[in-house]
Amino acid sequence: MIKAYWVTLDNNGFINAWSDSEAQGYFEIKSASELFKKLDFVKVVDGVAEIDEVRRQQVIKEFEVTPLSEIDQLKAQNTELRDTILDLAVIIDSLGGELE
Known part of the structure; x- marks a missing residue:
């Protein structure tokens, strides 16, 4: 319109x-x-x-060729670390470990 x-x-x-x-x-x-x-x-x-x-x-x-800003790089790292922690929590839980 x-x-x-x-x-x-x-x-x-x-x-x-x-x-x-x-x-x-x-x-x-x-x-x-x-x-x-x-x-x-x-x-x-x-x-x-x-x-x-x-x-x-x-x-x-x-x-597409503009590099990520430092803040965007840190956000991406935070997302990766969060995913890693969640993966570890699943592994610990599957092994019968206690999550506090």
């Missing part, structure tokens, strides 16, 4: 912020609802939001 949205653009002309209501510093466009909130690869052409497929592929490629 096409409806009105308000957006801001980055220096390259790609949408970098969306609003579904009028806001200061934003300008009105028309867009399909499925594009709402998509950033960095949607351009406004003649007042209508359109996906720039070349830029979309660039954004995906950049995301």
